[in-house]
Amino acid sequence: EAVAGETPRFPIPANVHAETVVSVRHYTDRLFSFRITRPQSLRFRSGEFVMIGLPNAEKPVYRAYSVASPNWDDELEFFSIKVPDGPLTSHLQKIAPGDTVLVRPKPTGTLVLDALTPARRLFMISTGTGIAPFASVLRDPDTYEKFERVVLTHTCRDSAELLYGQELVAALKDDPLIGEMTEGRVTLYNSTTREQTERMGRITALIGSGRFYADLGIEKLDPETDRIMICGSMHMLKDVKELAESLGFEEGSLANPASYVVERAFVG
Ligand code: A2P
Structure with missing residues:
Protein backbone atom coordinates (compact mmCIF):
# COMPACT_ATOMS: atom_id res chain seq x y z
CA GLU A 1 0.00 0.00 0.00
CA ALA A 2 1.37 3.36 -1.04
CA VAL A 3 1.45 6.31 1.29
CA ALA A 4 0.52 9.87 0.40
CA GLY A 5 3.66 11.63 -0.74
CA GLU A 6 5.01 8.78 -2.85
CA THR A 7 4.72 8.78 -6.60
CA PRO A 8 1.52 6.96 -7.47
CA ARG A 9 2.25 3.32 -8.30
CA PHE A 10 -1.18 2.76 -9.74
CA PRO A 11 -2.52 4.15 -12.99
CA ILE A 12 -5.01 7.00 -12.71
CA PRO A 13 -8.46 5.48 -13.39
CA ALA A 14 -10.28 6.68 -16.49
CA ASN A 15 -12.75 9.56 -16.10
CA VAL A 16 -11.10 10.80 -12.90
CA HIS A 17 -9.17 14.05 -12.53
CA ALA A 18 -5.66 13.76 -11.05
CA GLU A 19 -5.03 17.08 -9.27
CA THR A 20 -2.09 18.47 -7.31
CA VAL A 21 -2.11 19.48 -3.66
CA VAL A 22 -1.29 23.19 -3.36
CA SER A 23 -1.40 23.67 0.42
CA VAL A 24 -2.40 21.91 3.63
CA ARG A 25 -3.26 23.39 7.01
CA HIS A 26 -3.78 21.45 10.21
CA TYR A 27 -6.06 23.08 12.77
CA THR A 28 -6.22 20.36 15.44
CA ASP A 29 -5.46 16.66 15.69
CA ARG A 30 -8.99 16.13 14.29
CA LEU A 31 -9.35 18.79 11.59
CA PHE A 32 -7.38 20.02 8.58
CA SER A 33 -7.99 21.90 5.36
CA PHE A 34 -6.28 21.54 1.99
CA ARG A 35 -6.30 23.16 -1.42
CA ILE A 36 -5.75 21.41 -4.75
CA THR A 37 -5.59 22.49 -8.36
CA ARG A 38 -8.97 22.65 -10.05
CA PRO A 39 -9.75 20.53 -13.08
CA GLN A 40 -10.34 22.95 -15.98
CA SER A 41 -13.62 21.32 -16.86
CA LEU A 42 -15.04 21.02 -13.34
CA ARG A 43 -18.06 23.28 -12.87
CA PHE A 44 -20.10 23.23 -9.67
CA ARG A 45 -22.69 25.19 -7.73
CA SER A 46 -21.41 26.67 -4.47
CA GLY A 47 -22.38 24.24 -1.71
CA GLU A 48 -22.04 21.05 -3.78
CA PHE A 49 -19.74 18.10 -3.06
CA VAL A 50 -17.39 15.94 -5.13
CA MET A 51 -15.96 12.46 -4.57
CA ILE A 52 -12.27 12.50 -3.64
CA GLY A 53 -9.72 9.68 -3.45
CA LEU A 54 -5.99 8.98 -3.36
CA PRO A 55 -4.03 7.07 -5.98
CA ASN A 56 -2.89 4.53 -3.40
CA ALA A 57 -4.81 1.44 -4.30
CA GLU A 58 -5.87 -0.65 -7.27
CA LYS A 59 -9.39 0.51 -6.46
CA PRO A 60 -9.15 3.93 -4.80
CA VAL A 61 -11.50 4.65 -1.89
CA TYR A 62 -13.61 7.74 -2.58
CA ARG A 63 -15.45 9.86 -0.05
CA ALA A 64 -17.85 12.77 -0.48
CA TYR A 65 -16.28 16.15 0.22
CA SER A 66 -18.09 19.44 0.09
CA VAL A 67 -16.15 21.97 -1.92
CA ALA A 68 -15.34 24.77 0.53
CA SER A 69 -14.07 27.20 -2.10
CA PRO A 70 -16.44 29.33 -4.17
CA ASN A 71 -17.21 28.36 -7.75
CA TRP A 72 -15.13 31.21 -9.19
CA ASP A 73 -11.90 30.08 -7.46
CA ASP A 74 -8.99 28.62 -9.49
CA GLU A 75 -8.35 26.04 -6.77
CA LEU A 76 -10.57 23.63 -4.82
CA GLU A 77 -10.53 23.85 -1.03
CA PHE A 78 -11.72 21.17 1.39
CA PHE A 79 -12.13 20.98 5.18
CA SER A 80 -11.72 17.48 6.55
CA ILE A 81 -11.85 15.43 9.68
CA LYS A 82 -8.99 12.99 10.45
CA VAL A 83 -10.25 9.57 11.36
CA PRO A 84 -7.29 7.51 12.67
CA ASP A 85 -8.42 4.29 10.98
CA GLY A 86 -10.58 5.91 8.28
CA PRO A 87 -10.07 4.20 4.90
CA LEU A 88 -9.45 7.55 3.20
CA THR A 89 -8.75 10.16 5.89
CA SER A 90 -6.04 8.12 7.65
CA HIS A 91 -4.01 8.60 4.42
CA LEU A 92 -5.45 11.93 3.29
CA GLN A 93 -4.35 13.65 6.50
CA LYS A 94 -0.71 13.00 5.48
CA ILE A 95 -0.88 14.75 2.09
CA ALA A 96 1.65 17.45 1.31
CA PRO A 97 2.00 20.04 -1.47
CA GLY A 98 2.85 18.31 -4.75
CA ASP A 99 0.93 15.11 -3.97
CA THR A 100 -1.83 13.83 -6.22
CA VAL A 101 -5.51 13.79 -5.18
CA LEU A 102 -8.16 12.18 -7.37
CA VAL A 103 -11.40 14.03 -8.04
CA ARG A 104 -14.36 12.38 -9.71
CA PRO A 105 -16.33 14.58 -12.08
CA LYS A 106 -20.02 15.43 -11.52
CA PRO A 107 -20.38 17.55 -8.41
CA THR A 108 -23.79 17.27 -6.76
CA GLY A 109 -25.63 18.23 -3.58
CA THR A 110 -28.63 19.89 -2.03
CA LEU A 111 -27.05 22.81 -0.11
CA VAL A 112 -27.42 25.17 -3.03
P1 A2P B 1 -21.52 17.46 21.58
O1 A2P B 1 -20.13 17.77 22.03
O2 A2P B 1 -22.55 17.74 22.63
O3 A2P B 1 -21.66 16.09 20.98
P2 A2P B 1 -18.64 16.20 16.15
O4 A2P B 1 -17.26 16.79 16.04
O5 A2P B 1 -18.76 15.03 17.06
O6 A2P B 1 -19.29 15.99 14.80
O7 A2P B 1 -19.54 17.31 16.84
C1 A2P B 1 -19.56 18.62 16.35
C2 A2P B 1 -20.50 19.42 17.20
O8 A2P B 1 -21.85 19.01 16.94
C3 A2P B 1 -20.27 19.21 18.69
O9 A2P B 1 -20.27 20.49 19.32
C4 A2P B 1 -21.45 18.36 19.11
O10 A2P B 1 -21.88 18.53 20.42
C5 A2P B 1 -22.52 18.88 18.17
N1 A2P B 1 -23.66 17.95 18.06
C6 A2P B 1 -23.61 16.60 18.11
N2 A2P B 1 -24.84 16.07 18.00
C7 A2P B 1 -25.69 17.10 17.87
C8 A2P B 1 -27.12 17.19 17.73
N3 A2P B 1 -27.89 16.11 17.70
N4 A2P B 1 -27.67 18.42 17.63
C9 A2P B 1 -26.90 19.52 17.67
N5 A2P B 1 -25.55 19.50 17.81
C10 A2P B 1 -24.95 18.31 17.91
Whole structure:
Protein backbone atom coordinates (compact mmCIF):
# COMPACT_ATOMS: atom_id res chain seq x y z
CA GLU A 1 0.00 0.00 0.00
CA ALA A 2 1.37 3.36 -1.04
CA VAL A 3 1.45 6.31 1.29
CA ALA A 4 0.52 9.87 0.40
CA GLY A 5 3.66 11.63 -0.74
CA GLU A 6 5.01 8.78 -2.85
CA THR A 7 4.72 8.78 -6.60
CA PRO A 8 1.52 6.96 -7.47
CA ARG A 9 2.25 3.32 -8.30
CA PHE A 10 -1.18 2.76 -9.74
CA PRO A 11 -2.52 4.15 -12.99
CA ILE A 12 -5.01 7.00 -12.71
CA PRO A 13 -8.46 5.48 -13.39
CA ALA A 14 -10.28 6.68 -16.49
CA ASN A 15 -12.75 9.56 -16.10
CA VAL A 16 -11.10 10.80 -12.90
CA HIS A 17 -9.17 14.05 -12.53
CA ALA A 18 -5.66 13.76 -11.05
CA GLU A 19 -5.03 17.08 -9.27
CA THR A 20 -2.09 18.47 -7.31
CA VAL A 21 -2.11 19.48 -3.66
CA VAL A 22 -1.29 23.19 -3.36
CA SER A 23 -1.40 23.67 0.42
CA VAL A 24 -2.40 21.91 3.63
CA ARG A 25 -3.26 23.39 7.01
CA HIS A 26 -3.78 21.45 10.21
CA TYR A 27 -6.06 23.08 12.77
CA THR A 28 -6.22 20.36 15.44
CA ASP A 29 -5.46 16.66 15.69
CA ARG A 30 -8.99 16.13 14.29
CA LEU A 31 -9.35 18.79 11.59
CA PHE A 32 -7.38 20.02 8.58
CA SER A 33 -7.99 21.90 5.36
CA PHE A 34 -6.28 21.54 1.99
CA ARG A 35 -6.30 23.16 -1.42
CA ILE A 36 -5.75 21.41 -4.75
CA THR A 37 -5.59 22.49 -8.36
CA ARG A 38 -8.97 22.65 -10.05
CA PRO A 39 -9.75 20.53 -13.08
CA GLN A 40 -10.34 22.95 -15.98
CA SER A 41 -13.62 21.32 -16.86
CA LEU A 42 -15.04 21.02 -13.34
CA ARG A 43 -18.06 23.28 -12.87
CA PHE A 44 -20.10 23.23 -9.67
CA ARG A 45 -22.69 25.19 -7.73
CA SER A 46 -21.41 26.67 -4.47
CA GLY A 47 -22.38 24.24 -1.71
CA GLU A 48 -22.04 21.05 -3.78
CA PHE A 49 -19.74 18.10 -3.06
CA VAL A 50 -17.39 15.94 -5.13
CA MET A 51 -15.96 12.46 -4.57
CA ILE A 52 -12.27 12.50 -3.64
CA GLY A 53 -9.72 9.68 -3.45
CA LEU A 54 -5.99 8.98 -3.36
CA PRO A 55 -4.03 7.07 -5.98
CA ASN A 56 -2.89 4.53 -3.40
CA ALA A 57 -4.81 1.44 -4.30
CA GLU A 58 -5.87 -0.65 -7.27
CA LYS A 59 -9.39 0.51 -6.46
CA PRO A 60 -9.15 3.93 -4.80
CA VAL A 61 -11.50 4.65 -1.89
CA TYR A 62 -13.61 7.74 -2.58
CA ARG A 63 -15.45 9.86 -0.05
CA ALA A 64 -17.85 12.77 -0.48
CA TYR A 65 -16.28 16.15 0.22
CA SER A 66 -18.09 19.44 0.09
CA VAL A 67 -16.15 21.97 -1.92
CA ALA A 68 -15.34 24.77 0.53
CA SER A 69 -14.07 27.20 -2.10
CA PRO A 70 -16.44 29.33 -4.17
CA ASN A 71 -17.21 28.36 -7.75
CA TRP A 72 -15.13 31.21 -9.19
CA ASP A 73 -11.90 30.08 -7.46
CA ASP A 74 -8.99 28.62 -9.49
CA GLU A 75 -8.35 26.04 -6.77
CA LEU A 76 -10.57 23.63 -4.82
CA GLU A 77 -10.53 23.85 -1.03
CA PHE A 78 -11.72 21.17 1.39
CA PHE A 79 -12.13 20.98 5.18
CA SER A 80 -11.72 17.48 6.55
CA ILE A 81 -11.85 15.43 9.68
CA LYS A 82 -8.99 12.99 10.45
CA VAL A 83 -10.25 9.57 11.36
CA PRO A 84 -7.29 7.51 12.67
CA ASP A 85 -8.42 4.29 10.98
CA GLY A 86 -10.58 5.91 8.28
CA PRO A 87 -10.07 4.20 4.90
CA LEU A 88 -9.45 7.55 3.20
CA THR A 89 -8.75 10.16 5.89
CA SER A 90 -6.04 8.12 7.65
CA HIS A 91 -4.01 8.60 4.42
CA LEU A 92 -5.45 11.93 3.29
CA GLN A 93 -4.35 13.65 6.50
CA LYS A 94 -0.71 13.00 5.48
CA ILE A 95 -0.88 14.75 2.09
CA ALA A 96 1.65 17.45 1.31
CA PRO A 97 2.00 20.04 -1.47
CA GLY A 98 2.85 18.31 -4.75
CA ASP A 99 0.93 15.11 -3.97
CA THR A 100 -1.83 13.83 -6.22
CA VAL A 101 -5.51 13.79 -5.18
CA LEU A 102 -8.16 12.18 -7.37
CA VAL A 103 -11.40 14.03 -8.04
CA ARG A 104 -14.36 12.38 -9.71
CA PRO A 105 -16.33 14.58 -12.08
CA LYS A 106 -20.02 15.43 -11.52
CA PRO A 107 -20.38 17.55 -8.41
CA THR A 108 -23.79 17.27 -6.76
CA GLY A 109 -25.63 18.23 -3.58
CA THR A 110 -28.63 19.89 -2.03
CA LEU A 111 -27.05 22.81 -0.11
CA VAL A 112 -27.42 25.17 -3.03
CA LEU A 113 -29.08 28.57 -3.34
CA ASP A 114 -31.28 27.34 -6.18
CA ALA A 115 -33.02 24.86 -3.83
CA LEU A 116 -34.32 27.77 -1.73
CA THR A 117 -37.05 30.21 -2.64
CA PRO A 118 -36.23 33.92 -2.25
CA ALA A 119 -36.32 35.49 1.23
CA ARG A 120 -34.66 38.19 3.31
CA ARG A 121 -32.32 36.27 5.65
CA LEU A 122 -30.23 33.13 5.10
CA PHE A 123 -29.25 31.00 8.12
CA MET A 124 -26.52 28.42 7.60
CA ILE A 125 -26.41 26.04 10.57
CA SER A 126 -23.26 23.90 10.86
CA THR A 127 -21.31 21.69 13.24
CA GLY A 128 -17.75 20.39 12.79
CA THR A 129 -16.73 19.93 9.14
CA GLY A 130 -20.33 20.74 8.20
CA ILE A 131 -19.15 24.32 7.76
CA ALA A 132 -17.37 23.37 4.49
CA PRO A 133 -20.24 23.84 2.01
CA PHE A 134 -21.08 27.15 3.69
CA ALA A 135 -17.52 28.35 3.23
CA SER A 136 -18.32 28.10 -0.46
CA VAL A 137 -21.81 29.66 -0.33
CA LEU A 138 -20.48 32.48 1.86
CA ARG A 139 -17.98 33.47 -0.85
CA ASP A 140 -20.49 33.33 -3.71
CA PRO A 141 -21.75 36.74 -4.93
CA ASP A 142 -25.13 35.14 -5.73
CA THR A 143 -25.71 34.70 -1.99
CA TYR A 144 -25.70 38.47 -1.55
CA GLU A 145 -27.84 39.01 -4.63
CA LYS A 146 -30.44 36.70 -3.14
CA PHE A 147 -30.29 37.53 0.59
CA GLU A 148 -29.95 40.76 2.55
CA ARG A 149 -28.56 39.19 5.69
CA VAL A 150 -26.50 36.02 6.21
CA VAL A 151 -26.03 34.27 9.56
CA LEU A 152 -23.57 31.37 9.79
CA THR A 153 -23.62 29.27 12.95
CA HIS A 154 -20.72 26.94 13.71
CA THR A 155 -20.65 24.74 16.81
CA CYS A 156 -17.71 22.51 17.65
CA ARG A 157 -16.40 20.60 20.62
CA ASP A 158 -13.70 23.16 21.39
CA SER A 159 -12.58 26.62 20.31
CA ALA A 160 -9.56 25.43 18.28
CA GLU A 161 -12.04 23.75 15.93
CA LEU A 162 -13.77 27.08 15.33
CA LEU A 163 -10.70 28.79 13.86
CA TYR A 164 -11.29 27.75 10.24
CA GLY A 165 -14.69 29.47 10.19
CA GLN A 166 -13.52 32.50 12.13
CA GLU A 167 -10.69 33.16 9.67
CA LEU A 168 -13.00 32.57 6.75
CA VAL A 169 -15.51 35.16 7.91
CA ALA A 170 -12.79 37.64 8.94
CA ALA A 171 -11.25 37.40 5.44
CA LEU A 172 -14.51 38.26 3.64
CA LYS A 173 -14.02 42.00 3.91
CA ASP A 174 -10.66 41.80 2.10
CA ASP A 175 -12.00 39.66 -0.70
CA PRO A 176 -11.63 41.60 -3.97
CA LEU A 177 -14.76 40.07 -5.49
CA ILE A 178 -17.24 40.02 -2.63
CA GLY A 179 -15.62 42.12 0.11
CA GLU A 180 -17.75 45.19 -0.46
CA MET A 181 -21.07 43.41 -0.88
CA THR A 182 -20.64 41.38 2.32
CA GLU A 183 -19.94 44.42 4.49
CA GLY A 184 -22.22 44.51 7.53
CA ARG A 185 -24.34 41.67 6.20
CA VAL A 186 -22.63 38.52 7.53
CA THR A 187 -22.71 37.31 11.12
CA LEU A 188 -20.80 34.33 12.52
CA TYR A 189 -22.31 32.71 15.61
CA ASN A 190 -20.03 30.27 17.44
CA SER A 191 -20.52 27.93 20.35
CA THR A 192 -18.59 25.07 21.93
CA THR A 193 -19.97 22.00 23.62
CA ARG A 194 -17.00 20.52 25.44
CA GLU A 195 -14.47 23.25 26.08
CA GLN A 196 -15.63 25.84 28.60
CA THR A 197 -16.13 29.12 26.68
CA GLU A 198 -18.36 32.15 27.08
CA ARG A 199 -20.95 30.60 24.78
CA MET A 200 -21.53 26.92 25.36
CA GLY A 201 -24.20 24.60 24.06
CA ARG A 202 -25.54 22.85 21.00
CA ILE A 203 -27.14 25.16 18.44
CA THR A 204 -30.46 23.40 18.93
CA ALA A 205 -30.39 24.33 22.63
CA LEU A 206 -29.26 27.91 21.96
CA ILE A 207 -32.04 28.47 19.42
CA GLY A 208 -34.56 26.59 21.58
CA SER A 209 -33.84 28.69 24.66
CA GLY A 210 -33.95 31.94 22.73
CA ARG A 211 -30.37 32.81 23.62
CA PHE A 212 -29.41 32.74 19.94
CA TYR A 213 -31.89 35.52 19.11
CA ALA A 214 -30.99 37.52 22.21
CA ASP A 215 -27.23 37.28 21.54
CA LEU A 216 -27.66 38.52 17.96
CA GLY A 217 -30.54 40.90 18.64
CA ILE A 218 -32.52 39.45 15.74
CA GLU A 219 -36.09 38.39 14.99
CA LYS A 220 -37.01 34.74 15.49
CA LEU A 221 -36.66 32.31 12.59
CA ASP A 222 -39.71 32.62 10.38
CA PRO A 223 -40.39 30.84 7.07
CA GLU A 224 -41.99 34.03 5.74
CA THR A 225 -38.69 35.91 5.85
CA ASP A 226 -35.96 33.29 6.30
CA ARG A 227 -34.26 30.31 4.66
CA ILE A 228 -32.15 27.68 6.40
CA MET A 229 -29.30 25.44 5.22
CA ILE A 230 -28.18 22.66 7.59
CA CYS A 231 -24.96 20.60 7.56
CA GLY A 232 -23.47 18.38 10.27
CA SER A 233 -23.55 14.88 11.68
CA MET A 234 -26.50 12.55 11.23
CA HIS A 235 -27.87 13.28 14.70
CA MET A 236 -27.39 17.00 14.32
CA LEU A 237 -29.28 16.97 11.01
CA LYS A 238 -32.18 15.11 12.53
CA ASP A 239 -32.49 17.50 15.47
CA VAL A 240 -32.06 20.74 13.49
CA LYS A 241 -34.44 19.46 10.81
CA GLU A 242 -37.07 18.80 13.48
CA LEU A 243 -36.52 22.26 14.91
CA ALA A 244 -36.86 23.87 11.46
CA GLU A 245 -40.03 21.92 10.71
CA SER A 246 -41.52 22.79 14.08
CA LEU A 247 -41.11 26.44 13.06
CA GLY A 248 -42.94 25.84 9.79
CA PHE A 249 -39.99 25.44 7.39
CA GLU A 250 -40.32 22.99 4.47
CA GLU A 251 -37.53 21.01 2.85
CA GLY A 252 -36.55 22.15 -0.62
CA SER A 253 -34.65 20.66 -3.56
CA LEU A 254 -33.57 21.81 -7.00
CA ALA A 255 -36.77 20.30 -8.43
CA ASN A 256 -38.92 21.83 -5.67
CA PRO A 257 -37.29 24.85 -4.03
CA ALA A 258 -38.65 25.60 -0.55
CA SER A 259 -37.53 27.10 2.78
CA TYR A 260 -34.79 24.78 4.08
CA VAL A 261 -32.21 22.26 2.82
CA VAL A 262 -30.04 19.66 4.61
CA GLU A 263 -27.03 17.52 3.88
CA ARG A 264 -24.89 15.27 5.97
CA ALA A 265 -21.30 16.39 6.48
CA PHE A 266 -18.51 14.05 5.46
CA VAL A 267 -17.72 11.91 8.50
CA GLY A 268 -14.83 9.69 7.58
P1 A2P B 1 -21.52 17.46 21.58
O1 A2P B 1 -20.13 17.77 22.03
O2 A2P B 1 -22.55 17.74 22.63
O3 A2P B 1 -21.66 16.09 20.98
P2 A2P B 1 -18.64 16.20 16.15
O4 A2P B 1 -17.26 16.79 16.04
O5 A2P B 1 -18.76 15.03 17.06
O6 A2P B 1 -19.29 15.99 14.80
O7 A2P B 1 -19.54 17.31 16.84
C1 A2P B 1 -19.56 18.62 16.35
C2 A2P B 1 -20.50 19.42 17.20
O8 A2P B 1 -21.85 19.01 16.94
C3 A2P B 1 -20.27 19.21 18.69
O9 A2P B 1 -20.27 20.49 19.32
C4 A2P B 1 -21.45 18.36 19.11
O10 A2P B 1 -21.88 18.53 20.42
C5 A2P B 1 -22.52 18.88 18.17
N1 A2P B 1 -23.66 17.95 18.06
C6 A2P B 1 -23.61 16.60 18.11
N2 A2P B 1 -24.84 16.07 18.00
C7 A2P B 1 -25.69 17.10 17.87
C8 A2P B 1 -27.12 17.19 17.73
N3 A2P B 1 -27.89 16.11 17.70
N4 A2P B 1 -27.67 18.42 17.63
C9 A2P B 1 -26.90 19.52 17.67
N5 A2P B 1 -25.55 19.50 17.81
C10 A2P B 1 -24.95 18.31 17.91
